Amino acid sequence: MNQETLKYYLCWLQEYFVDQGMNPDWAIFLNTIINCVALGLVVFLVDVFVRKFIVQLFKAFSDKTKTTYDDFLVKSNFPRFVAHFFPVIIIAATLPIIFVEYPLFGSFLLRLVDVYIIVLCVLVFRSVLKTTRGYLEHKPRFHDKPLQSYQQVMMIFGWGVGIFLIINILTGYSIFSLTTLGAASAILLLIFKDTILGFVASIQVSVNDIVRIGDWITFSKYGADGTVTEISLATVTVQNFDNTFTTIPTYSLISDSFQNWRGMQESGGRRIKRALFIEQASVKLVTDEELEQLKKIQLIKPYIEHRQRDVEKYNQRTEADKTVLLNGRNQTNLGIFRKYVDAYLHENPAINKELFLMVRHLAPTDRGIPIEVYCFSSDKRWENYEHIQADIFDHIIAAVPYFGLELHEIPSGNDITGLLKHKPSIVN
Incomplete structure (x- = not known):
């Protein structure tokens, strides 16, 4: 028609x-x-x-x-x-x-x-x-890419072009004049300041691969400790391990410091780094009789025998007077204990032997001598990791008395009360 x-x-x-x-x-x-x-x-x-x-x-x-x-x-x-x-x-x-x-x-x-x-x-x-x-x-x-951020950016661009064209249709003013573009730019910068910051941050997060959806992050400033579920233009949503949600401004991932656990999740193990404190007064040189008793512990028998042969050769060569135990070279119960813990970790199937493993002696403190365990569990899942760590330290704590050592513990109120009860009275 x-x-x-x-x-x-x-x-x-x-x-x-x-x-x-x-x-x-x-x-x-x-x-x-x-x-x-x-x-x-x-x-x-x-x-x-x-x-x-x-x-x-x-x-x-x-x-x-x-x-x-x-x-x-x-x-x-x-x-x-x-x-x-x-x-x-x-x-x-x-x-x-x-x-x-x-x-x-x-x-x-x-x-x-x-x-x-x-x-x-x-x-x-x-x-x-x-x-x-x-x-x-x-x-x-x-x-794991922040696709929602890109969608939001494109939508802002689309609505921006649409609004400019609508203004042009209704008013007849050209949207391409310098005055109009300058005023529009100023308005957009003022209204969409956070959006622009989020946009720039989203690009940096994506290009630098700082955070992905599914990453476990810890952001103390915002109380976030959990898995990233969404990365949008303005915010990052984190589902915490207590099933609450924390919203973080996207640009905070660039401007502030946070912890991303992705490296641990992609590695071969999760780090165990914990120390127990040995009472300094319980550390001593070990006599031959005590060495014979310690040789009954299978994990360290080869070490004690090898170490003792070296010690005896040195003492014979230097003609050390062994009537005094301090003379020459000697083994200590703390040194043997450290070797035992090291051997125990190497025998533990839950520990990844391909990653760094060390038992070290830290500087003494007023709480005792720290003996630190530094190793990596093969299982990185949180619950299993905690079980592995607890099993290791349960065993180590139980093993301490076998070496004539004592764990340092701050006296409790009951300990002080017990001492006062047994203190002899003073007669004036």
């Missing part, structure tokens, strides 16, 4: 009313009202029919294809938004004819239609972004 034929049908009622003796102005007004109602009804029916047809067409197409991208298009309402273009085309083609006698009002309505088209284009763009994000999130390669 060409424009002249359409104009004839739309103006037929107007001519009919004039022929019936109606005032031409009222005939034009009444004809315009009836045409608007008829246009609204036609647009509604076309919108319903076309929307159902396109949605069903997309669903049928997506069911027959192997790719899942079109499935996500259907879920993101892409077909519905596309279907809305057909009624808009009818409206844009019909309005100039319906309001030919009211050009100013018709021009205003056409501007509103143009605004609606721009909004519709932005919504279609958003659907494509949501579809792309949903599709990529199901790919292992992009599973």
Whole structure:
């Protein structure tokens, strides 16, 4: 149907009313009202029919294809938004004819239609972004990437362009003038300051691979200790181990210090670094009789025998007077104990022997002599790691008395009360 034929049908009622003796102005007004109602009804029916047809067409197409991208298009309402273009085309083609006698009002309505088209284009763009994000999130390669941040950035860009075009349509001002661009830039910088910071941070986080979705991070400043579940443009969501959620500004990952446990999770083990304190007064040189008793401990028997042969050769060579135990070289109960703990860790199947393993003697303190265990458990899961660590130190603590050593412990109130009870009374 060409424009002249359409104009004839739309103006037929107007001519009919004039022929019936109606005032031409009222005939034009009444004809315009009836045409608007008829246009609204036609647009509604076309919108319903076309929307159902396109949605069903997309669903049928997506069911027959192997790719899942079109499935996500259907879920993101892409077909519905596309279907809305057909009624808009009818409206844009019909309005100039319906309001030919009211050009100013018709021009205003056409501007509103143009605004609606721009909004519709932005919504279609958003659907494509949501579809792309949903599709990529199901790919292992992009599973831990901050796709939501990129989607939000693109949507801000899309809405920004849309708003500029709408302002241009409604006001007639050019969006490309330096004054307009400068004012718009200042407004955008003021309104979207946090968003821009988040955008820059998201890029740095992604490019430098600082944080991924699924990483375990500890951020003391915000009380976060758990798994990263979402990285958006403005915030990072962390699910803590008590199942609470902590929201962290994205740019804080760049500006502040936090701990990422990914290196531990990707390594061969989880570190055990803990010390127990030995009472200094219990450390002593070991006599031959005591050495014979310690040789009954199977893990350190080879070490004691080898070490003792070296000690005896040295003492014979230097003619050390062994009537005094301190002369020459000697073994100590603390040294043998350290070797025992080292041998025990090397025999423990729960410890990764390929990673660093050490039992070291730290500087003495007022709490005693720290003997630190430094090793890595093979199992990195938190619960199993704690069990392994507890089993190791349960055994070490129980082994301390076998070497004539004592653990340092700060006296409790009951200890002090017991001493006071046994203290002899003073007679004045």
